[in-house]
Amino acid sequence: xxxxxxxxxxxxxxxxxxxVVQEAIAESGAEASFEKVTDFGVMASLGVxxxxxxxxxGQVKVVGKVPKKADVVxxxxx
Amino acid sequence: xxxxxCESSTSSRFPLKYILAxxxxxxxxxxxxxxxLPFSEWLIFKAVGMDQSSRLxxxxxxxxxxxxxxxxxxxxxxFAVGILRSFVTVAWTRRVLAGxxxxxxxxxxxxxxxxxxxxxxxxxxxxxxxxxxIPLGVTFSFLISAPMVNxxxxxxxxxxxxxxxxxxYLVTGLSVAxxxxxxxxxxxxxxxxxxxxxxxxxxxAAEPDERMTWAxxxxxxxxxxxxxxxxxxxxxxxxxxxxxxxxxxxxxGQLAGIMGGGDWWSVPLSVLIGIPxxxxxxxxxxxxxxxxxxxxxxxxxxxFMMSVIALSFPEMVxxxxxxxxRLIAVFVGxxxxxxxxxGYLFNAIL
Numbered sequence: 001x002x003x004x005x006x007x008x009x010x011x012x013x014x015x016x017x018x019x020v021v022q023e024a025i026a027e028s029g030a031e032a033s034f035e036k037v038t039d040f041g042v043m044a045s046l047g048v049x050x051x052x053x054x055x056x057x058g059q060v061k062v063v064g065k066v067p068k069k070a071d072v073v074x075x076x077x078x
Numbered sequence: 079x080x081x082x083x084c085e086s087s088t089s090s091r092f093p094l095k096y097i098l099a100x101x102x103x104x105x106x107x108x109x110x111x112x113x114x115l116p117f118s119e120w121l122i123f124k125a126v127g128m129d130q131s132s133r134l135x136x137x138x139x140x141x142x143x144x145x146x147x148x149x150x151x152x153x154x155x156x157f158a159v160g161i162l163r164s165f166v167t168v169a170w171t172r173r174v175l176a177g178x179x180x181x182x183x184x185x186x187x188x189x190x191x192x193x194x195x196x197x198x199x200x201x202x203x204x205x206x207x208x209x210x211x212i213p214l215g216v217t218f219s220f221l222i223s224a225p226m227v228n229x230x231x232x233x234x235x236x237x238x239x240x241x242x243x244x245x246x247y248l249v250t251g252l253s254v255a256x257x258x259x260x261x262x263x264x265x266x267x268x269x270x271x272x273x274x275x276x277x278x279x280x281x282x283a284a285e286p287d288e289r290m291t292w293a294x295x296x297x298x299x300x301x302x303x304x305x306x307x308x309x310x311x312x313x314x315x316x317x318x319x320x321x322x323x324x325x326x327x328x329x330x331g332q333l334a335g336i337m338g339g340g341d342w343w344s345v346p347l348s349v350l351i352g353i354p355x356x357x358x359x360x361x362x363x364x365x366x367x368x369x370x371x372x373x374x375x376x377x378x379x380x381x382f383m384m385s386v387i388a389l390s391f392p393e394m395v396x397x398x399x400x401x402x403x404r405l406i407a408v409f410v411g412x413x414x415x416x417x418x419x420x421g422y423l424f425n426a427i428l
Contacts, residue, residue: 049206
């Protein structure tokens with residue numbers, strides 16, 4: 001079971017990222033929990049300073065841009 | 079072009095085919111660009127057959143020429159900056175700026191031009207800079223420069239108003255960012271940062287340092303063209319339409335007496351009007367063109383544009399999460415003074 005976090009204060013790109021990640025989880029059928037992080041302290045403690053960002057099991061996968069769905073699926077199955 | 083994950087086998091190879099493709103694309107771009115003016119004249123005056131001296135024909139020709147010109151310029155500049163940007167990540171900027179003072183202000187302002195930035199990421203970026211030990215003044219230089227001096231503003235100013243205005247904006251915008259950041263760095267304002275920010279123990283450099291392939295960089299740049307041009311083209315067409323009307327119908331300098339640089343209060347007034355207005359460069363440049371076309375003074379107009387972009391009420395609300403009210407007041411005061419200075423300077427020498 002993977003834990004996926006989408007980090008962002010709620011800008012347009014952050015919402016888009018959340019959507020892409022949720023679709024990737026649904027379509028790949030991967031076992032994953034989804035969490036949206038809007039707290040700046042939590043973001044900083046993860047070492048993320050550019051939003052949006054995607055973190056899988058504590059590992060930062062992408063920062064500053066909306067990921068492609070295929071990439072997210074790859075992270076989920078890795 | 080499509081593959082973003084075909085790893086090191088292609089990334090290390092000299093990207094000759096991309097250079098050739100790039101040169102080819104640039105040649106086609108230039109061939110089209112250089113024919114825009116004759117084409118617009120041919121279309122309106124010959125093909126449609128309108129009278130060259132009529133105002134409507136002149137306004138139409140201006141519109142048919144300016145719209146593709148500005149859109150093509152914007153596409154080229156955004157693509158080039160996109161490629162550059164794929165090398166400059168925030169994590170890298172943060173490392174470069176750590177622990178630097180005065181020279182740091184200059185570096186921060188310059189890096190602010192090319193580092194990807196949107197106002198919604200101002201807060202995490204601020205925290206990231208503070209926890210990396212970047213001085214407060216240097217951080218502010220970056221925060222002022224990043225939204226204000228960027229490739230969209232410069233491409234639009236160049237396309238609509240020429241290289242002199244674009245150059246002036248670049249130089250004065252950087253000066254305001256450097257100067258304001260330097261002054262704030264001398265004021266020992268660290269205690270006016272919210273306490274929780276200073277207590278954060280940041281996981282250092284957790285952001286992945288992506289080693290992008292050239293295909294990846296090109297795709298990144300193409301994405302930013304799609305996103306930025308897709309977002310701003312409406313403003314540009316509206317702005318050029320307004321400009322075309324002015325170009326065709328309003329005699330030059332007619333309104334100079336009202337909006338010109340004669341009165342001392344015109345600069346502070348335009349800065350004050352600019353603060354509650356919140357817009358990016360794409361929205362404000364066409365307005366600037368219209369104002370200048372009506373004979374407004376350049377210094378007043380530059381001050382207005384900088385105030386709209388750099389001092390905005392929504393951004394202050396966002397920054398309030400990390401800054402105490404006093405520091406926000408100082409920020410507005412120092413940046414506002416810098417903008418005033420720019421306005422007066424240009425009204426005085428031009």
